[in-house]
Amino acid sequence: MIIDCHGHYTTAPKALQSYRDAQIAELKSPSGLREKGSVRISDDEIKAIEGAQLKFQRERGSDVTIFSPRASAMTHHIGDATTSLHWSQHCNDLVARVCSLYPRNFVGVCQLPQTPSHPIANCTEELERCVNELGFVGCNLNPDPSGGHWTAPPLTDRSWYPLYETMVVLDVPAMVHVSTSCNANFHTTGAHYMNADTTAFMQFLTADLFKDFPTLRFIIPHGGGAVPYHWGRYRGLAQDMKRPPLPDLIRDNIFFDTCVYHLPGIRLLLNVIPADNVLFGSEMVGAVRGVDPETGHYFDDTKRYIDAVPSLSDADRGKIFEANARRVYPRINRLLAD
Amino acid sequence: MIIDCHGHYTTAPKALQSYRDAQIAELKSPSGLREKGSVRISDDEIKAIEGAQLKFQRERGSDVTIFSPRASAMTHHIGDATTSLHWSQHCNDLVARVCSLYPRNFVGVCQLPQTPSHPIANCTEELERCVNELGFVGCNLNPDPSGGHWTAPPLTDRSWYPLYETMVVLDVPAMVHVSTSCNANFHTTGAHYMNADTTAFMQFLTADLFKDFPTLRFIIPHGGGAVPYHWGRYRGLAQDMKRPPLPDLIRDNIFFDTCVYHLPGIRLLLNVIPADNVLFGSEMVGAVRGVDPETGHYFDDTKRYIDAVPSLSDADRGKIFEANARRVYPRINRLLAD
Numbered sequence: 001m002i003i004d005c006h007g008h009y010t011t012a013p014k015a016l017q018s019y020r021d022a023q024i025a026e027l028k029s030p031s032g033l034r035e036k037g038s039v040r041i042s043d044d045e046i047k048a049i050e051g052a053q054l055k056f057q058r059e060r061g062s063d064v065t066i067f068s069p070r071a072s073a074m075t076h077h078i079g080d081a082t083t084s085l086h087w088s089q090h091c092n093d094l095v096a097r098v099c100s101l102y103p104r105n106f107v108g109v110c111q112l113p114q115t116p117s118h119p120i121a122n123c124t125e126e127l128e129r130c131v132n133e134l135g136f137v138g139c140n141l142n143p144d145p146s147g148g149h150w151t152a153p154p155l156t157d158r159s160w161y162p163l164y165e166t167m168v169v170l171d172v173p174a175m176v177h178v179s180t181s182c183n184a185n186f187h188t189t190g191a192h193y194m195n196a197d198t199t200a201f202m203q204f205l206t207a208d209l210f211k212d213f214p215t216l217r218f219i220i221p222h223g224g225g226a227v228p229y230h231w232g233r234y235r236g237l238a239q240d241m242k243r244p245p246l247p248d249l250i251r252d253n254i255f256f257d258t259c260v261y262h263l264p265g266i267r268l269l270l271n272v273i274p275a276d277n278v279l280f281g282s283e284m285v286g287a288v289r290g291v292d293p294e295t296g297h298y299f300d301d302t303k304r305y306i307d308a309v310p311s312l313s314d315a316d317r318g319k320i321f322e323a324n325a326r327r328v329y330p331r332i333n334r335l336l337a338d
Numbered sequence: 339m340i341i342d343c344h345g346h347y348t349t350a351p352k353a354l355q356s357y358r359d360a361q362i363a364e365l366k367s368p369s370g371l372r373e374k375g376s377v378r379i380s381d382d383e384i385k386a387i388e389g390a391q392l393k394f395q396r397e398r399g400s401d402v403t404i405f406s407p408r409a410s411a412m413t414h415h416i417g418d419a420t421t422s423l424h425w426s427q428h429c430n431d432l433v434a435r436v437c438s439l440y441p442r443n444f445v446g447v448c449q450l451p452q453t454p455s456h457p458i459a460n461c462t463e464e465l466e467r468c469v470n471e472l473g474f475v476g477c478n479l480n481p482d483p484s485g486g487h488w489t490a491p492p493l494t495d496r497s498w499y500p501l502y503e504t505m506v507v508l509d510v511p512a513m514v515h516v517s518t519s520c521n522a523n524f525h526t527t528g529a530h531y532m533n534a535d536t537t538a539f540m541q542f543l544t545a546d547l548f549k550d551f552p553t554l555r556f557i558i559p560h561g562g563g564a565v566p567y568h569w570g571r572y573r574g575l576a577q578d579m580k581r582p583p584l585p586d587l588i589r590d591n592i593f594f595d596t597c598v599y600h601l602p603g604i605r606l607l608l609n610v611i612p613a614d615n616v617l618f619g620s621e622m623v624g625a626v627r628g629v630d631p632e633t634g635h636y637f638d639d640t641k642r643y644i645d646a647v648p649s650l651s652d653a654d655r656g657k658i659f660e661a662n663a664r665r666v667y668p669r670i671n672r673l674l675a676d
Contacts, residue, residue: 190540195533202528229567232600236626236637262570288574299574
């Protein structure tokens with residue numbers, strides 16, 4: 001079985017965005033009622049996914065996608081905790097409907113209702129709802145709910161601990177994933193995403209978070225940002241700072257996905273990061289939608305690159321494609337047969 | 339000849355930092371005179387470099403370092419344009435003294451007196467002074483003088499154009515280099531530096547700066563941040579956005595150094611980036627000071643990694659070690675014989 005740990009519902013029916021537009025418009029109205037409202041989408045509309053993510057799954061040979069709301073649309077910087085709660089609940093409920101329509105193909109991961117003024121307001125409650133009631137297996141955690149202004153404390157700050165306590169109790173991991181940048185310096189998918197990945201890794205490297213939470217698990221997406229490319233730099237920084245060797249630091253707690261859109265990058269990733277800490281991911285349909293003229297295949301068809309690394313043993317391939325996902329997101333095992 | 343394009347005066351005599359400390363203390367005093375003051379350092383104190391950068395040059399087999407003030411100490415976020423001007427002038431003057439004591443070993447690049455409220459205040463004038471009077475060959479440009487809050491406009495914004503006009507007239511390039519982060523999210527050398535490199539590349543990719551300045555040249559240090567590792571992603575983003583193919587985008591304008599501290603990273607860099615756009619650099623003595631237990635050599639002895647890539651042709655090796663630096667920093671040719 002091949003599990004893709006990184007997919008967002010980027011092809012959701014338009015009514016979802018219409019809801020969000022109306023919600024944002026209401027924020028500007030002084031008489032805004034702040035009601036949760038509803039999103040009307042039929043099962044038939046959801047089935048359009050058969051021509052998108054589901055079609056690509058089949059064509060590219062993966063079996064299951066760990067599926068979450070569109071990351072760039074989380075936009076936690078808009079409104080307040082109430083805004084974010086209503087929006088997150090609708091997004092999560094819609095993902096749950098996809099998963100219940102296609103239980104063999106999609107497993108849910110939730111968006112958290114973060115907000116810049118209080119990044120974990122409502123988050124533990126919504127995480128519990130999604131895991132206990134909707135059958136989700138993890139969450140996406142935004143280290144910068146301000147959208148590119150980086151006003152929240154680092155992920156190792158104790159203010160995040162209530163969320164981590166809940167994650168540990170539920171035995172679910174978080175993918176560290178920012179949303180749209182509203183800072184003109186940072187292109188969302190070309191800079192902000194990569195920077196957040198690199199930033200989070202360095203936060204983990206310089207603090208003792210995993211002493212406090214030995215079973216807490218994070219997936220750093222987009223192949224770990226700049227980290228594997230600069231693995232020597234990080235090994236050297238850790239050594240200079242008398243921090244643990246990186247294989248010890250990451251062993252049970254930090255994992256990288258394979259959302260790296262060319263063979264040389266995947267080759268480097270698999271070369272320097274232990275196979276136990278790499279999860280297959282494609283972020284399909286996501287940031288890059290075209291076909292690579294150099295290969296004739298979609299840039300984000302990342303399985304092809306992994307298949308093209310002959311030095312990868314069958315055992316390691318099995319870890320990356322399936323076993324690690326089952327270990328990092330153990331609730332998957334309740335949903336999917338072997 | 340082997341030219342190292344990336345060295346900072348990280349081993350400057352203590353009197354320099356004492357000056358800075360006093361300058362910062364004076365900022366807090368309401369009666370502060372804001373005088374430039376002086377930095378007293380003897381030639382003998384400067385010669386301590388013979389046991390540091392100069393010793394490593396000889397041991398590792400490079401000939402000349404393109405040398406600039408310590409990047410993490412630029413701290414443009416402190417004080418105002420006057421603070422930054424006085425500090426930059428002292429730092430630049432000290433680098434000029436190193437270069438005049440060791441004209442075969444060091445060539446100067448200046449720190450710019452940037453300040454968050456007006457990032458190019460004084461910059462064109464100080465650049466002209468350094469190039470015309472001190473014989474410098476380039477500058478370091480900080481895309482985030484706020485020190486991790488990213489409040490300046492992107493490097494492609496017209497507000498930077500007066501500096502670019504001066505760079506073009508003087509025929510000098512800029513290395514894009516941030517300074518210390520005062521945002522707790524970003525570790526300075528492990529996150530902020532990498533993020534700035536990635537960010538700047540994406541700014542260049544999404545704008546037409548080089549149509550306005552066809553001869554403007556930037557070096558993106560630290561091996562280009564996350565960019566070469568994600569070269570497929572950037573090729574795909576450029577294609578989706580109908581931007582020029584990356585080799586065309588970078589050809590005459592964007593260059594990466596080789597400050598990547600392990601062989602797999604250097605191999606990837608040399609594999610995906612055209613040899614015409616790579617400049618040898620080590621950032622020695624810099625962010626990582628230790629010896630890699632896996633190799634027994636200093637992490638930042640980057641020449642060893644390049645030497646260990648057998649697929650690199652002699653012609654390309656010559657470009658990376660010398661010819662590209664002479665092309666990107668053409669004023670070097672007035673200072674150094676062939």
